Amino acid sequence: MVDPVVWDVGYLLSASMFIVGIKRLSSPRTAPSGNRLGAQGMLLAVIITLLKMQSEGIIGWELIVAGLAIGSVIGYIMATRVEMTGMPELVALFNGFGGAASALVGLSEALKRISDGVPDPGVELYATWTAIGLSALVGWITLSGSLMAMMKLKGGFYVPFSKKDDRGRSRWISFPTWGPPWLNWVKASLLLASLALIILTIQNPEDKTYVYSLVATSTLLGVLFVLPIGGADMPVVVSLLNSLSGIAAAFTGFVIGNNVLIIAGSMVGAAGLILTFIMCKAMNRELFDVLFKAFGGSGEKDQLTRTKVGSDPEEVAMVLDGAQKVIVVPGYGMAVSQSQHAVKEFADLMESFDCEVLYAIHPVAGRMPGHMNVLLAEANVPYEKLIEMDDINSEFPECDVALVIGANDTTNPAARTNEGPLAGMPILDVDKSSVVVIIKRSLSVGYAGVDNDLFYMDKTMMLFGDGKKMMNELNSAIKEL
Amino acid sequence: MSLTLTALIGSITVFVLAIFLGFELISKVPPTLHTPLMSGANAISGITIVGALILSNATFDGTETSFAAILAFLALIMATINVVGGFMVTNRMLEMIAGKKRKGGN
Numbered sequence: 001m002v003d004p005v006v007w008d009v010g011y012l013l014s015a016s017m018f019i020v021g022i023k024r025l026s027s028p029r030t031a032p033s034g035n036r037l038g039a040q041g042m043l044l045a046v047i048i049t050l051l052k053m054q055s056e057g058i059i060g061w062e063l064i065v066a067g068l069a070i071g072s073v074i075g076y077i078m079a080t081r082v083e084m085t086g087m088p089e090l091v092a093l094f095n096g097f098g099g100a101a102s103a104l105v106g107l108s109e110a111l112k113r114i115s116d117g118v119p120d121p122g123v124e125l126y127a128t129w130t131a132i133g134l135s136a137l138v139g140w141i142t143l144s145g146s147l148m149a150m151m152k153l154k155g156g157f158y159v160p161f162s163k164k165d166d167r168g169r170s171r172w173i174s175f176p177t178w179g180p181p182w183l184n185w186v187k188a189s190l191l192l193a194s195l196a197l198i199i200l201t202i203q204n205p206e207d208k209t210y211v212y213s214l215v216a217t218s219t220l221l222g223v224l225f226v227l228p229i230g231g232a233d234m235p236v237v238v239s240l241l242n243s244l245s246g247i248a249a250a251f252t253g254f255v256i257g258n259n260v261l262i263i264a265g266s267m268v269g270a271a272g273l274i275l276t277f278i279m280c281k282a283m284n285r286e287l288f289d290v291l292f293k294a295f296g297g298s299g300e301k302d303q304l305t306r307t308k309v310g311s312d313p314e315e316v317a318m319v320l321d322g323a324q325k326v327i328v329v330p331g332y333g334m335a336v337s338q339s340q341h342a343v344k345e346f347a348d349l350m351e352s353f354d355c356e357v358l359y360a361i362h363p364v365a366g367r368m369p370g371h372m373n374v375l376l377a378e379a380n381v382p383y384e385k386l387i388e389m390d391d392i393n394s395e396f397p398e399c400d401v402a403l404v405i406g407a408n409d410t411t412n413p414a415a416r417t418n419e420g421p422l423a424g425m426p427i428l429d430v431d432k433s434s435v436v437v438i439i440k441r442s443l444s445v446g447y448a449g450v451d452n453d454l455f456y457m458d459k460t461m462m463l464f465g466d467g468k469k470m471m472n473e474l475n476s477a478i479k480e481l
Numbered sequence: 482m483s484l485t486l487t488a489l490i491g492s493i494t495v496f497v498l499a500i501f502l503g504f505e506l507i508s509k510v511p512p513t514l515h516t517p518l519m520s521g522a523n524a525i526s527g528i529t530i531v532g533a534l535i536l537s538n539a540t541f542d543g544t545e546t547s548f549a550a551i552l553a554f555l556a557l558i559m560a561t562i563n564v565v566g567g568f569m570v571t572n573r574m575l576e577m578i579a580g581k582k583r584k585g586g587n
Contacts, residue, residue: 018525018528019502019506021521021525022503022506022507022518022521022522022525023506023507025514025517025518025521025522026506026507026509026510026514026518027514028511028513028514028578031514031517031518031575031578032572032575032576034521035517035521035568035571035572035575036572038521038524038525038568039524039568039572041525042524042525042527042528042530042564042568045528045530045531046530046531046534049531049534049535050534053534053535053538058538059538059539059540060538060539060540062540063537063538063539063540063550063553063554063557064534064537064538064557066554067533067537067554067557067558067561068557068561070558070561071557071558071559071560071561071562071564071565072561072565074558074561074562074566075561075562075563075564075565075566075567075569076565076566076569078562078566078570079565079566079567079569079570079573080569080573082570084577087516087570087574088516090566090570091516091519091520091523091570094520094523094524094527094562094563094566094567094570095523095526095563097527097559097560097562097563098523098526098527098529098559098560098563098567100556100559101527101529101530101533101556101557101559101560101563102529102532102556104533104552104553104555104556104559105529105532105533105536105553105556105560107552108536108549108550108552108553108556109532109536109549111548111549111552112536112549115549123484123485123486123489124484127484127489128484235515235516238519239515239519242519242522242523242526245523245526246522246525246526248526248529249526249527249528249529250496250499252529252532253492253532254492254496255532256531256532256535256536257484257488257492258531258532258535259492259495260528260531261528261529261531261532262492262495262496262499263495263499264499264525264526264528265499265526265528265529266496266497266499266500266503267499267500267502267503267506267525268503268522268523268525268526269500269503269526270499270500270501270502270503270504270506271503271504271506271507271522272503272519272522273503273504274503274504274506274507274508275507275510275515275518275519275522278507278510278515279515282512361512361513363512368515368516368519369512369513369515369516370512370513370514370515370516370517370574370578371516373513373578374516374574374577374578377577377578378577383578386513388511388512
């Protein structure tokens with residue numbers, strides 16, 4: 001029998017590795033080592049747990065080995081197969097799994113304790129049952145909320161087995177954003193009901209009905225929590241849900257009496273909350289508004305009354321001929337159309353004509369902060385050419401052509417006014433460059449549901465079409481010059 | 482295993498201090514790293530895998546505890562997906578951001 005202190009020291013070491021790992025993840029140079037350190041800390045925690053279980057007498061290895069193997073294979077496949085465009089959804093999905101795991105551990109422990117015999121009223125009963133209740137509440141909210149966020153990031157889904165249209169695609173149903181003001185009262189009542197159920201479970205610890213009711217109310221609460229939030233705010237929501245999954249793990253730590261869960265969970269919870277605020281700040285939004293005021297893509301979009309004549313790639317190539325400085329403004333459209341390689345080819349072409357090409361990265365371009373950086377890095381764009389918003393905005397007035405690829409809200413001058421959903425959001429000053437070229441499928445509004453004046457300006461040339469197709473056509477037009 | 486008040490207060494102390502630590506841990510993060518940081522922190526919150534392991538120490542014997550074991554087994558699969566997938570996907574993102582940066586600097 002090994003002295004239990006050994007395990008605690010091991011867990012302490014693993015918790016320290018998490019702390020240093022997170023710290024290192026917040027700086028570009030040290031980030032990869034921070035991630036490795038976190039993974040090593042996790043491996044250490046798992047090994048210690050297995051050794052501890054072994055020394056205390058293990059009942060069955062089957063479940064443990066099977067669970068670890070199945071989970072590792074699924075996790076490995078998902079992480080390596082995912083396209084870079086699908087990254088945000090995957091992070092949301094993993095987050096949901098983490099929350100669900102915490103919730104299931106809490107539930108499993110509760111059922112086990114109920115069948116083993118509930119402790120007499122006292123510290124143990126109150127503390128354990130409160131922790132079980134809270135880990136269920138937070139964990140199930142995280143699961144259902146993350147799944148909602150994942151669907152919203154995808155924007156919708158194809159209905160399986162439905163009639164295919166002329167392009168061979170199944171019917172596409174876009175995911176709803178819906179939230180009248182009274183929904184907040186429903187959410188508040190659900191939260192109160194959940195808290196009441198937690199108190200009821202403490203008063204009637206043998207009764208499983210309350211535990212299951214709590215699962216139901218929490219899951220519903222998670223769905224209603226994310227339902228009214230528009231797609232553009234989804235990164236903030238995923239970050240907040242990430243914070244919640246940490247808190248759920250910490251409460252689970254109280255349930256099973258394990259400090260490493262408490263430390264890692266609460267630290268991730270707090271750091272995730274700070275990150276949420278940082279992201280809100282980058283969008284110039286208040287967290288409260290994001291969460292409780294339905295915003296963006298709410299269905300009732302402005303009917304477009306204005307029109308704009310589209311240009312063709314040859315015309316744009318002529319404008320680009322002789323340009324000294326081009327700023328590329330990528331958006332979600334670049335991610336969807338997978339056109340980052342075509343963009344890189346464009347930049348190489350322009351640079352061969354002695355034209356300077358820079359990339360303007362809006363903090364919330366795409367569906368996640370850093371989304372564009374990852375995509376462009378994949379296409380071998382040098383890191384130092386990606387310029388963040390605050391630094392590049394002063395360069396637009398002296399730039400010959402700004403090439404916008406599938407970005408909309410992040411360039412909308414309406415944000416400079418004090419009205420509408422975009423009010424006050426910092427934008428890229430694309431409209432200050434001499435010529436604006438926009439590659440976009442249509443004139444339709446962005447996530448915020450606001451018409452973009454930029455499209456209708458005289459100096460704007462619209463290339464209507466899929467990002468990749470248009471970029472390739474533009475590249476061949478440039479080569480023919 | 483019986484929980485004493487002293488032990489509980491000890492755990493709550495750890496909880497509160499770790500929250501403060503988390504608040505202080507990151508202050509400035511460049512937007513590029515928002516997603517990897519979120520993803521890496523998310524993988525760390527998969528620490529609940531420890532709890533899932535402990536509770537998966539069971540066999541299906543057809544008794545009442547079997548259901549609890551099934552739940553723990555599901556929790557173990559999900560937590561492992563969260564941990565393995567989370568760290569790997571973070572690594573992939575960072576390789577693209579930081580790996581290319583090093584090359585670009587040459």
